[in-house]
Structures are given as structure tokens and as C-alpha cells.
Amino acid sequence: MTAVTSWLRADVTTSPLHARMQRAFYGWLRLRANPLAFAGFLTLVGLVLVAILAPVIAPVGYNEQSLALRLRPPSAEHWFGTDELGRDIFARIVWGARITIYISTLVAVIAAPIGLAVGTTAGYFGGWTDTVLMRINDMFLSFPGLILALGFVAALGPGIGNAVIAIALTAWPPIARLARAETLTIRASDYIAAVRIQGAGPMRIILRHIVPMCVPSVVVRITLNMAGIILTAAGLGFLGLGAQPPTPEWGAMLSTGRQNMLGAWWIAAVPGIAILLTSLAFNLFGDGLRDVLDPRSE
Amino acid sequence: MTEPAMIDVNTLRISFGHGASLVHAVDGVSFTVREGETFGLVGESGCGKSTVLRALCGLNPAWSGDISIAGAALARPPDRAFFRRVQMVFQDPYGSLHPRHTVNTTLGEPLAIHGIGDRDRRIVEVLEQVGLGPAFRYRYPHQLSGGQRQRLAIARALILEPRVLLLDEPTSALDVSVQAEILNLLTDLRRARGLTCILVSHDLAVVAHMCNRLAVMMQGRIVEELDVAALAEGRTATEYGTGLLTASRGYDRRLAAAFVEKTEE
Numbered sequence: 001m002t003a004v005t006s007w008l009r010a011d012v013t014t015s016p017l018h019a020r021m022q023r024a025f026y027g028w029l030r031l032r033a034n035p036l037a038f039a040g041f042l043t044l045v046g047l048v049l050v051a052i053l054a055p056v057i058a059p060v061g062y063n064e065q066s067l068a069l070r071l072r073p074p075s076a077e078h079w080f081g082t083d084e085l086g087r088d089i090f091a092r093i094v095w096g097a098r099i100t101i102y103i104s105t106l107v108a109v110i111a112a113p114i115g116l117a118v119g120t121t122a123g124y125f126g127g128w129t130d131t132v133l134m135r136i137n138d139m140f141l142s143f144p145g146l147i148l149a150l151g152f153v154a155a156l157g158p159g160i161g162n163a164v165i166a167i168a169l170t171a172w173p174p175i176a177r178l179a180r181a182e183t184l185t186i187r188a189s190d191y192i193a194a195v196r197i198q199g200a201g202p203m204r205i206i207l208r209h210i211v212p213m214c215v216p217s218v219v220v221r222i223t224l225n226m227a228g229i230i231l232t233a234a235g236l237g238f239l240g241l242g243a244q245p246p247t248p249e250w251g252a253m254l255s256t257g258r259q260n261m262l263g264a265w266w267i268a269a270v271p272g273i274a275i276l277l278t279s280l281a282f283n284l285f286g287d288g289l290r291d292v293l294d295p296r297s298e
Numbered sequence: 299m300t301e302p303a304m305i306d307v308n309t310l311r312i313s314f315g316h317g318a319s320l321v322h323a324v325d326g327v328s329f330t331v332r333e334g335e336t337f338g339l340v341g342e343s344g345c346g347k348s349t350v351l352r353a354l355c356g357l358n359p360a361w362s363g364d365i366s367i368a369g370a371a372l373a374r375p376p377d378r379a380f381f382r383r384v385q386m387v388f389q390d391p392y393g394s395l396h397p398r399h400t401v402n403t404t405l406g407e408p409l410a411i412h413g414i415g416d417r418d419r420r421i422v423e424v425l426e427q428v429g430l431g432p433a434f435r436y437r438y439p440h441q442l443s444g445g446q447r448q449r450l451a452i453a454r455a456l457i458l459e460p461r462v463l464l465l466d467e468p469t470s471a472l473d474v475s476v477q478a479e480i481l482n483l484l485t486d487l488r489r490a491r492g493l494t495c496i497l498v499s500h501d502l503a504v505v506a507h508m509c510n511r512l513a514v515m516m517q518g519r520i521v522e523e524l525d526v527a528a529l530a531e532g533r534t535a536t537e538y539g540t541g542l543l544t545a546s547r548g549y550d551r552r553l554a555a556a557f558v559e560k561t562e563e
Contacts (some may be wrong), residue, residue, distance in 0.1 A: 015436060016402060016403075016436060018436060189393055190389075190393040190394035191396045193357055194395075197381055197384075198407065204411065213397070
């Protein structure tokens with residue numbers, strides 16, 4: 001262990017891998033030094049573990065109905081109680097973690113590259129390229145995210161796959177804006193001038209020199225947006241346009257719990273708390289990530 | 299002085315803005331630099347000396363006039379081969395190095411762009427030449443001092459083995475103690491490689507140390523050209539040149555008063 005640590009702390013890095021590992025190591029130390037961000041990170045790691053281990057944690061499955069046991073309050077047997085069909089809410093929350101992670105990763109994977117590509121291209125080339133791309137961007141930005149997602153889902157048909165596409169389509173414009181703003185400052189810098197007088201073409205400059213500088217703020221931004229994305233997904237579920245029953249999507253669970261809210265508060269409260277905690281964890285982690293990814297603070 | 303002209307600039311004009319806000323940053327500048335010579339461009343801030351340099355290396359396409367380097371006219375945009383002949387060292391080593399690229403990546407990039415092989419050997423060799431050992435190869439710029447960064451910037455400019463090196467105030471962002479080191483390094487490299495250099499500076503001591511000839515610029519024009527011997531003896535032909543020379547020797551109450559009188563007139 002000490003051998004590994006001293007290798008990571010070495011004054012002289014001896015290979016590209018070593019240099020990268022050292023940077024990651026110092027980033028990790030900075031994350032550890034920030035208790036709130038680290039708590040957010042642990043919560044997210046916990047969420048991923050729960051999602052992976054769902055069959056072990058909740059072997060009953062999310063759709064075992066038992067009408068004799070409906071609307072039971074939380075107890076030793078059913079930690080979070082049961083819903084209106086007698087399904088164990090704990091099991092549904094655990095299996096629902098998979099859906100939440102599925103939605104958030106897929107949205108990030110779709111929205112971040114689109115936003116980065118549009119933003120850096122617009123920022124680097126400027127002129128009419130910038131005007132055209134940014135006006136398209138404005139068209140997307142001028143609708144509230146949920147309304148736009150509703151529109152897309154209505155056109156594409158309800159379902160979790162379409163919900164992801166719809167949310168991704170509403171998530172890229174702020175990222176493009178951010179990447180463009182960053183690109184405008186980066187492209188005026190001397191290190192871009194230096195690579196230009198080495199004879200590099202625009203594609204190379206954007207991909208190898210501008211994008212790596214934009215990635216940290218985009219990662220931070222999308223992590224902070226993740227709370228909103230999860231809430232939008234839950235909102236679509238709540239309106240019946242996202243995951244369809246009996247899928248244990250947290251927003252949809254919240255929606256059905258609403259009918260029994262006065263008599264059985266736990267049906268709505270538990271998925272609500274799960275959404276809240278996950279969004280909060282993403283927010284805290286995103287905030288801390290800003291320090292971790294800044295190369296100048298090493 | 300029989301060497302052929304390496305850089306020939308004829309009535310170069312560069313302007314920024316349109317209409318009422320049009321500014322002629324460079325207004326009809328002509329000069330010639332022979333092969334192996336180091337030519338200084340001096341003048342106060344904003345006189346257009348850096349603008350000339352940026353046009354010479356193809357960073358600013360909005361110029362008119364004639365520029366020819368190594369006998370070939372400068373195209374807009376320049377072809378890729380041009381950049382193997384002409385390279386530049388920037389003023390601020392904190393801004394001219396990509397913060398997320400290691401020394402290795404920074405030096406490998408020009409080789410990759412021009413499809414030059416044998417990268418390991420070239421990188422180690424050029425690091426050696428600028429006085430950075432192989433231990434620096436996998437560091438990030440933030441792990442280097444200002445002087446080390448400027449050495450890396452020089453290495454990056456030299457790895458393509460250019461014949462012309464443009465220096466934009468290469469020492470003004472550095473500590474005084476490091477300035478001399480960098481100047482000596484540049485002098486050695488220039489001699490060893492037979493480089494033709496243009497040095498932009500407002501520090502006449504640096505120019506006297508590095509250059510064979512220099513031109514004094516004022517408000518986008520060259521007001522005077524002299525050689526370094528004349529500079530050392532203080533033989534300047536114009537009033538402005540004399541003023542600049544006197545100003546560089548330190549603060550002079552009478553001189554300052556004279557300048558104030560002149561601006562009030």
C-alpha cells in the first residue's frame with residue numbers, strides 16, 4: 001500500500017499513465033477533503049450498489065402483489081410499508097434505483113457530447129456558424145424543460161426510452177451555452193495560437209485542445225443538472241408519460257401514492273425522499289467536482 | 299553582409315475595426331532581415347510591434363502589403379509547410395502552454411500534426427537542448443516554474459526545426475533572475491541552429507544583448523532603423539529614438555518634464 005502511495009506521490013512521473021494516475025490521485029484527495037461532496041459521492045456509490053445488488057437486497061421482486069397486505073404502514077416486515085396493491089415499497093424503491101441510474105446515465109451520455117460538439121463548434125468558428133447553432137439552441141432553451149419533454153413524449157409515445165430521449169433533447173442546450181462561453185475565452189488564448197501556428201486544423205484544435213478544457217465544467221454542470229433531470233423523469237412518470245406500470249419508477253410511484261396520501265402517507269413519502277436524496281447527492285457531488293477537476297489547484 | 303534576405307516585409311498595413319472605430323495598428327511598415335540575423339522591434343506599448351509579429355506567423359490574416367519569408371510570399375492562410383519554417387515563442391509562458399497537456403503531449407503535438415516519426419528521440423533531444431532533463435517529460439505545466447515553462451515553450455517552437463524564430467517579449471513575464479538564463483539560452487540556440495530571429499521588446503537592454511539591428515516603432519510606423527553599435531553609443535537619429543533610449547536608462551526628472559510639456563502643447 002505504501003509502495004502504491006509513494007508511486008502516486010512521486011516527484012518525477014515516468015510515464016503518461018503515471019502522470020494521469022497522479023492527477024487522479026490528487027483529485028481523489030481533494031474530494032476526500034470536502035465532507036459534503038464526499039457524502040454526496042458515497043450516496044451515489046450506494047445508489048449504484050443498490051441498483052446492482054437489487055436481486056440480493058430485495059429478492060421478493062418489485063411486482064409481488066398481495067391484496068390482503070395492502071396499505072400496510074412501515075413495519076419490521078415491510079420496512080417502507082406496502083402500496084395499494086400490497087407490493088413491498090422497499091423492494092420497489094430498490095429496483096427503482098436501476099431505472100433512475102438508467103435514465104441519468106443515458107441522458108448524460110446523450111446530452112453531454114451533443115452540447116459539447118455544438119458549443120465548441122459555435123464558439124470556435126464564430127460568425128454565421130455561431131449564429132445558426134445558437135439560434136437553434138435558443139429555440140430549445142425558450143421552453144421550460146418539462147414542457148418540452150412533455151411535447152416530445154407526446155409525439156414519440158409514452159415509455160421510458162422515449163422519456164430519456166425527450167429529456168436528453170432538453171438537457172443539451174444549457175451545456176452548449178456553457179461550452180460556447182468557455183470556448184470563446186479559450187480560443188483567444190496563447191496556447192491555441194501556439195497550436196494554430198504549428199499548423200493544426202480546426203478539427204484537431206477543437207477535439208484535442210478545446211474540448212479537454214471544456215470537459216470539467218461540462219461534467220460539473222451535468223452533475224448539477226442531474227437533479228433536474230431526475231425530477232423531470234419523475235415528473236414525466238408522475239404525469240403517466242414516463243415509465244409505465246408496473247415499472248417501479250420513483251415518480252410514477254409518487255403519482256399513485258397521491259391517491260392514498262391522507263390515509264397512507266408512506267406510499268408517496270418514501271419515493272419522494274428517494275428522489276430528494278438522489279438529487280441532493282448529485283448536487284453536493286457536482287459542487288465538489290469543480291475543485292477536483294481543476295488542474296490549477298494541484 | 300552578403301547573406302540573402304530571409305524575411306522581407308514591404309509596406310505592411312494591418313487595421314482593426316470598421317468605419318469610425320477603424321484603427322491602423324500597423325501603417326506601412328517595411329524592413330528586411332537577412333539570414334542568421336536577429337532583428338529587434340522596439341517601441342512603447344501599443345505601437346504595433348506584436349501585431350507585426352502575429353501577421354508574420356500567419357495568426358492575423360487581415361494584413362495588406364507584401365511579406366515574404368525564405369523567398370516565398372506568405373499565403374493566406376499559410377500552407378502547412380510554412381509552419382515548419384516559422385515558429386514563435388510567446389510572451390507569457392503561463393498562458394501559452396495547454397494546462398491539461400503534459401510536456402510530452404505538448405512537444406508531441408507538432409510532430410503528430412506534421413506526421414514526423416521518431417518522436418521519443420526528438421522529444422528527449424529537444425528537452426536536453428533547452429536545459430530540461432528527461433525527468434520533466436511527464437509533468438503538467440502547473441508543476442513547472444516560469445523559467446521552466448518558457449524553456450518548454452522554446453522547445454515546442456524548436457521541435458519542428460524552423461529557420462525563423464519569432465520572439466514576442468520572451469522574457470518580460472519572467473523574474474529578473476530567470477531573464478538572463480532564457481536570453482543566454484536563446485542566444486546559444488540561435489547560434490547553434492543558425493536561426494533568423496525577430497525579437498519584439500520594449501526592453502532596450504534585452505535588444506542590445508540579442509540583436510544585430512533594430513527598428514524603433516511609433517504609432518504603427520517605423521521611425522528609425524539602427525544597428526546595435528549605434529544603440530550602444532546612443533547615436534539615434536530621431537528625437538523619439540533618443541527619448542526611448544533615455545527613458546530606458548531610468549527615470550529622469552528633466553526628461554519626464556519635457557514629455558509632459560510636449561503632450562500639453
